Amino acid sequence: MSHTAPQSTRAITGAARDTGRLLAEAFAERGAQVFLSARALAAARQVAGAISRRGAGGADAFHCDLAVPDSVRGFAAAVADRTSHLDVLVNNGAPYIDGADLADATDDTIESVMAAGGTGTVLLTKHLLPLLRASARPDVVNMISACGEVGHRRSGALPAFYAAKHAHAGLADILSHRLRPEGIRVISLFPPDFVQDGPRRADSDLTAQSVVDCVIFAVGQPRDCFIREFHFEQVMSPSDNNGTHDQSSSR
Template sequence: MKFENLRVVVTGASRYFGRAIAIGFAHLGAEVFVSARTVEAAEHTRTEVLGEARNRIHTFGCDLSRPAEIRDFARQVGEHTDRVDLLVNNGARWLDGFELEGASDDSIVETIESTAGGTVLMVKHFLPLLRASQRPDIVNMVAVCSLGGAADSPAHEAFYAAKGAQAGFADILARRLHPSGVRVFSLYPPDFSTSDPRSAEWEGIGRDAQYPDEKLTTQALFECIVYAVEQPRDCFIRSFHFEPR
């Protein structure tokens, strides 16, 4: 129970990395508030948590492209707790396709609003709860493509634009919140394996040194977050950058 009583908020927690973060922190003893576009999707994550950790997960519906739902999410979390110690901005609308004209206007706008605008508004509305913590941290799940890398990614240009905006926000946010003691750090991973946190792979079994081209794993990314959160408060880790394989 390394993080007993830690209060964690995770967006986009119905599947993949967001789901893994929620389950991982719940098993480490944290109380976790998870959101997905529908409360039913978030609840699916909670039902898959094993043992007593399930009781430490609270589920909410929140479409990050809708400001009113973000405000409501923050209000509801505030009714459960007087503080938030860690905010993980993981939620993002994925959009694929190599041709700009291939996506509808609505899907392009939703991608940018949910990823870039959603991150900004999540921080804005959760800052009061973060400032009430003695150990406030914000994690932004960005992407290597935000830095101009991974040009062969199947992501649509709008996704690149959204992640670029998110990276710019994370950088200025880290600088401006630093004096107040709120730490901000971001992860810039390439494509990575989305292993199940309950599986053998999550525990490190199945990774073999003779296969150096194996993708970065969910477990490794989660452990980076845990490492950063565990550091003394005078240690500010701005970002984790990973080389594409």
């Protein structure tokens, strides 16, 4: 009697554009069923439709605003309605806000940034843990940011974004320790400001595709290989010596 292995499943937040979309496409190209979410449901549906038409894997689109707990719980429940297990959760969604001066941001903006990057990510991970525990190869991938590294000051992000990313990094650190005995790998990436497209040379800015390649590599490793973190050396420019940095890259 032949037994067909269950289809690989992945859930990704912030997957309607840029790096999140690239990740969703990369997973689907390898035959996975992808549950992708975004604040803009119409945009998420466009991505899911494009993925499904390619035929390798499949995709379902969902609304999820990480700053709204009910929305987070709704996304988790919708995923649970469609699968009995989740192989990979990618915590990618988080609003990036420029701003050197904390006083320039409204209270609502600060609250939204902190809620999405902190509370929303914690809640989604919590509510999807049962599905991850039901998988034979569970991974939690955290797309954090160099802003979550101690001592990193080169981004022009709002201080609240730095705070949210440090919260995300703290969650990833303790979950890696506590979930390790269960065989759940917690993989975190701390990319600096990077570009969506570029030549991918040694003297060039990090590209989104290279970040995606790191994720694909990490989740593809045998189960005895726990890669906890990816840290990246950032390209130095002449302006860095003067204490400034070009913040034109996409996040």
